[in-house]
Amino acid sequence: MIKKPEILSVKLGLAFNDPQLFSMALTHRSVGARNNERLEYLGDSVLGFVIAEQLYELFPDAGEGVLSRLRASLVNQSSLAELARQHNLGDYLILGSGELKSGGFRRDSILSDALEAIMGALLRDQGIDVCRQWILRLFADKFADLKVDDWNKDPKTRLQELMQANRKPLPVYELVGMSGADHAQTFEVKCSVVVTSETCNGVGISRKKAEQAAAENMLNLLQTKAK
Amino acid sequence: MIKKPEILSVKLGLAFNDPQLFSMALTHRSVGARNNERLEYLGDSVLGFVIAEQLYELFPDAGEGVLSRLRASLVNQSSLAELARQHNLGDYLILGSGELKSGGFRRDSILSDALEAIMGALLRDQGIDVCRQWILRLFADKFADLKVDDWNKDPKTRLQELMQANRKPLPVYELVGMSGADHAQTFEVKCSVVVTSETCNGVGISRKKAEQAAAENMLNLLQTKAK
Numbered sequence: 164m165i166k167k168p169e170i171l172s173v174k175l176g177l178a179f180n181d182p183q184l185f186s187m188a189l190t191h192r193s194v195g196a197r198n199n200e201r202l203e204y205l206g207d208s209v210l211g212f213v214i215a216e217q218l219y220e221l222f223p224d225a226g227e228g229v230l231s232r233l234r235a236s237l238v239n240q241s242s243l244a245e246l247a248r249q250h251n252l253g254d255y256l257i258l259g260s261g262e263l264k265s266g267g268f269r270r271d272s273i274l275s276d277a278l279e280a281i282m283g284a285l286l287r288d289q290g291i292d293v294c295r296q297w298i299l300r301l302f303a304d305k306f307a308d309l310k311v312d313d314w315n316k317d318p319k320t321r322l323q324e325l326m327q328a329n330r331k332p333l334p335v336y337e338l339v340g341m342s343g344a345d346h347a348q349t350f351e352v353k354c355s356v357v358v359t360s361e362t363c364n365g366v367g368i369s370r371k372k373a374e375q376a377a378a379e380n381m382l383n384l385l386q387t388k389a390k
Numbered sequence: 391m392i393k394k395p396e397i398l399s400v401k402l403g404l405a406f407n408d409p410q411l412f413s414m415a416l417t418h419r420s421v422g423a424r425n426n427e428r429l430e431y432l433g434d435s436v437l438g439f440v441i442a443e444q445l446y447e448l449f450p451d452a453g454e455g456v457l458s459r460l461r462a463s464l465v466n467q468s469s470l471a472e473l474a475r476q477h478n479l480g481d482y483l484i485l486g487s488g489e490l491k492s493g494g495f496r497r498d499s500i501l502s503d504a505l506e507a508i509m510g511a512l513l514r515d516q517g518i519d520v521c522r523q524w525i526l527r528l529f530a531d532k533f534a535d536l537k538v539d540d541w542n543k544d545p546k547t548r549l550q551e552l553m554q555a556n557r558k559p560l561p562v563y564e565l566v567g568m569s570g571a572d573h574a575q576t577f578e579v580k581c582s583v584v585v586t587s588e589t590c591n592g593v594g595i596s597r598k599k600a601e602q603a604a605a606e607n608m609l610n611l612l613q614t615k616a617k
Contacts, residue, residue, distance in 0.1 A: 200454040201446065208442035215435035219428065227427040286443070291518055
């Protein structure tokens with residue numbers, strides 16, 4: 164049974180001036196033309212901004228690369244779906260009959276889109292300041308758990324820890340080429356991991372540097388695939 | 391000769407409470423550790439948000455896909471570099487000696503990063519409302535030129551018009567495969583354009599649908615390459 168949006172809105176600490184906007188945020192495109200896709204587009208952009216700004220303030224010593232990685236670790240489909248589940252968002256989704264039968268209310272993409280759409284609806288209804296505050300409250304636990312040191316680690320260490328966290332074999336690095344004269348050699352290394360059949364190469368002025376470059380490329384590849 | 395930041399700030403209609411922040415926005419990483427990379431990260435996110443919100447308001451009937459394409463057409467390296475050049479940003483950039491010699495002040499990436507960094511600095515200095523207003527003023531002409539109808543066109547039409555605008559030969563579509571029984575055939579079409587050696591395939595339940603899918607993939611490929 165689909166529960167009433169008003170109940171969810173109270174649970175989320177939201178009081179909409181325009182309750183229609185909130186209902187629309189919960190409405191999947193399988194229902195029809197009046198759905199949450201536009202609000203999700205808006206919510207995605209305000210979420211990215213609010214989290215970027217907060218990280219900028221929280222970590223004054225972190226470089227741009229670390230800030231971007233921290234943001235990607237907070238804002239992604241699975242972390243949003245997790246937050247949606249914590250608030251039982253699935254019970255309130257308005258889905259078409261096909262999605263309803265196939266269990267759309269459990270799907271990461273649908274949950275994460277609806278949560279972003281709520282952010283977009285709140286922005287329209289009450290402006291950026293209220294929306295920012297609500298997003299930061301929603302993400303408070305995730306911010307508290309952030310360890311910036313993890314993101315300062317070098318790519319090989321991060322890739323190794325990623326494999327260990329998923330109980331997979333460690334990455335394999337293989338020298339595939341060397342070129343240049345003795346005093347100005349460059350090395351090319353291939354990195355393989357069991358979770359994908361694709362491999363990533365890296366080039367550097369030492370074998371170690373080439374391995375780091377290959378690991379960085381592999382991390383980027385895995386991140387792209389996870390999206 | 392590098393001109394003083396104060397002159398640029400007046401030309402841009404900006405009055406910074408903290409002029410150091412504005413200087414930092416103009417400072418390329420080739421100068422040293424104190425550079426504009428963090429501000430660029432922040433500016434990139436606020437720019438994406440402000441443009442997304444404005445498009446949402448301007449085009450109440452446009453779907454999420456059209457809004458995303460409109461945003462990508464406004465916010466990309468070459469459009470930002472163009473805006474930077476209109477304000478002679480290159481004359482005010484603070485670059486390391488290597489970048490100075492190699493003409494970094496003319497490079498799209500450096501110009502576009504500095505413009506985003508100015509947005510980030512303005513956000514820090516004067517908050518989101520002032521920053522939003524300034525961004526929208528900066529983009530006023532680009533918004534005035536937007537034709538939403540262009541983005542509602544189907545992928546084949548858009549790809550064809552893109553080639554024509556660049557005085558290139560039209561895309562070529564070639565049927566590369568058919569499968570399935572008579573009543574449930576699928577078609578596979580390959581799309582080629584002269585601007586890249588890569589080709590893109592598309593699959594559909596009619597030859598026409600397969601061509602549209604291939605054109606869409608080609609547009610995405612070209613957009614990725616342009617970044």
